[in-house]
Amino acid sequence: ETGVTQSPTHLIKTRGQQVTLRCSSQSGHNTVSWYQQALGQGPQFIFQYYREEENGRGNFPPRFSGLQFPNYSSELNVNALELDDSALYLCASSADRGNYEQYFGPGTRLTVT
């Protein structure tokens, strides 16, 4: 186990709704990255948070947003859900933004109907 936890485990939402996913990073880690993994594909980088600020972003629209809190836990928010947002959302923590070693949580399975 990596020590990275995510909640909820599963979630079902309707198109157009908003969703918030949560992640607790491994103890001592100040950097959190979020990834989207569609069924049968590899994870795709969404963004990274370092010390409560967005530190980098992949090719995802602005309706994907996030937060990081002083204890380094993080949230991923997705507005105006679309069917294609159905995926496994993975959170990964690393000791520092300059450290390439990322430790993944178990993910949240989001289904949009």
Added chain:
Amino acid sequence: GESVGLHLPTLSVQEGDNSIINCAYSNSASDYFIWYKQESGKGPQFIIDIRSNMDKRQGQRVTVLLNKTVKHLSLQIAATQPGDSAVYFCAENILSGGYNKLIFGAGTRLAVHP
């Protein structure tokens, strides 16, 4: 564009045989390459990594080979066991703008038969 791809989507092997999973990458700026194992219902689990200035690195039952000339990466698993059954991803780490991001391939499913 940035991409990490895999040659074989599914690999079936007999228990005790050696397994080789291959991966092609396209980004020359990668400083590290990492292999992850993902079991059903779990997040990716780190297996082994290799720095871009190395050709080979060995771990416990696993070896990673890097050929930068043809941008090819492979994972060798010795004496494959049923517990090795999973999806394997190669990923390249890109350090850009002060942050690291991983670019993953689509994955190879390894099925180990008794």
